[in-house]
Amino acid sequence: MIVLQHTVISDDIREKFFVCNLEKCKGACCVEGDLGAPLEGEELNILAQHYDKIKPYMSGAGKHAVEEQGLYVMDFEGDYSTPTIGNRECAYAIYDDNKVLKCAIEQAYLDGKIDWKKPVSCHLYPIRITKYDDFEALNYDRWHICNPACSFGEDLGVRVYQFLKEPLIRKYGESWYRELEQIIDAEEVKV
Structure with missing residues (x-):
């Protein structure tokens, strides 16, 4: 998991692929x-x-x-x-x-x-936020109706956090998102 400011982000948001495919899921x-x-x-x-x-x-x-x-x-x-x-x-x-x-x-x-x-x-969506007293938990909501989005994201090489850049910035701000990218990039270098 990633701990960033007042948020805890599940690894799935960094690792899983996702791009909405409305033609398939309607x-x-x-x-x-x-x-x-x-x-x-x-x-x-x-x-x-x-x-x-x-x-x-x-x-x-x-x-x-x-x-x-x-x-x-x-x-x-x-x-x-x-x-x-x-x-x-x-x-x-x-x-x-x-x-x-x-x-x-x-x-x-x-x-x-x-x-x-x-x-x-x-x-x-597909991120769902659970609010706690001191932090917010961001989790990837896995659901069979989004299987086409997962396949499409994998084909395009786009991960959940990348697909949801605009709403994540809307919710937490530009600097929060940049810091998220830096953390993910630093962790990928280690691997």
């Missing part, structure tokens, strides 16, 4: 699972501020889910996540013409309507 991570996308506390206000600009991008079922459940829901552990449609896909998920799930929040961002790309948990 955005299954927006559907599968027990809950919607995890939301950080500050994202609740951001979502509320931007909802009127996100709403036109959402499906009818997604809008209905938000009307019934709210912009976000609290789970049994007191954490927040996006609401879901029938305990399946995220309420903010939308299907494109090829039946690939995309994100209404991200589409509003790409169209310049809002300045928030999407929840950081989605942006960081």
Whole structure:
């Protein structure tokens, strides 16, 4: 594992290969699972501020889910996540013409309507963060639906931390990411 500032990073993030392959998985991570996308506390206000600009991008079922459940829901552990449609896909998920799930929040961002790309948990996937009192643990979430992403990443020679450079910088900053690269490079020289 790598210990960096207030984070503990699993070796899988350094060692495993990964590049999303939406043509193969069709955005299954927006559907599968027990809950919607995890939301950080500050994202609740951001979502509320931007909802009127996100709403036109959402499906009818997604809008209905938000009307019934709210912009976000609290789970049994007191954490927040996006609401879901029938305990399946995220309420903010939308299907494109090829039946690939995309994100209404991200589409509003790409169209310049809002300045928030999407929840950081989605942006960081397949990394999941567990928060403790003194540190955050970053773990690689292995899931069969991402097998095509693992193969694609291996074909391209791109590791998890490299694929997720942008969201890792978004979450922890440029200097944190540079330090991560330096640690990994130094460890590879030793081997």
